[in-house]
Amino acid sequence: MRYLKIICSIIACFFLYGCIQSDTVIRVRPDGSGVIEETVKLSNALVESLQNISKGFSEANPDADAKEKDKEKAKAEVQSPVETMMKDARSRETQYGPDVKFVSASPVKTDTMTGYKAVYAFKDINTLRINQNPESKTGMPADGSGKPKKKEEIILFKLVKGPASTLTVTMPENAKDTKPAEGDQQKKPANDPGAAEMMKVMFKDMSISIAILVEGRIIRTNATYQDGSRVTLVDMDFGKIFENEKTFEKLNAVQPNTIEDMKDLVKGIKGLKIEMNNPVEVVFQ
DSSP: OHHHHHHHHHHHHHHTTTOEEEEEEEEEOTTSOEEEEEEEEEEHHHHHHHHHHHHHHHHHOTTTTTTTSOHHHHHHHHHOHHHHHHHHHHHTHHHHOTTOEEEEEEEEEOSSEEEEEEEEEESOGGGOEEEOOGGGGGSSOTTSSOSOOSOOOEEEEEEEOSSSEEEEEEOOOOOSOOSOOHHHHHHSOOOOTTHHHHHHHHHTTOEEEEEEEESSOEEEEOOSOEETTEEEEEEEEHHHHHHOHHHHHHHHHHOOSSHHHHHHHHTTOTTOEEOOOSSEEEEEO
């Protein structure tokens, strides 16, 4: 298991370099039940690097995990980062709420990305908790220390049933102070002309999206981004964010710690969907 922890730490570190795409869809019925569809993908380059690293670990230490489990089984587990993430997805059901049950997980692959799609079922959306920060889906905190994360960014839901059901979505609160701390300011290097280009390359494939899909017809909503029965809460393409040099400079100066803090800094950028209304109300039947 020692190598499994190392692999999780590497995945978490690569998250910081824009190699992850996270898409979450919450499907909800008028009675409050529904499913969560979670799709997480890593860049093929990252997957290949992880497989090569794990292969090196196995060759250098062929019997390292023999006491804990069968050597071949342990080796296969270490060499497949997607399988590791799928197993982690199974164990994450309780993070979404007390009555959420894991249904399935299957691998997905595109020309540039490899990952998985997991499905969870819930009976009551009122008990649902969605962490909008995809960092949790790597299986480890961003620092790779194994310690609990300092702050989760939880989206909460409240459904009032009726002839037309009313769903209220409460987004996380962002930090009030978005100015860089003096100590952090001193640590930051002077503006590097090449930094923006480097960030564009690192973040070009990273994206985060969270949407609600109601079963039925939406009668009324204050949501900014509605398309039929779908309401988009967040759709952030980091490639578009870092194409804007002024936005890059703001992010570099403030260095937001959460997705919610970042929203204020990137709102208005063409191609991004960021719901600024809080709470969001959706009436449907």
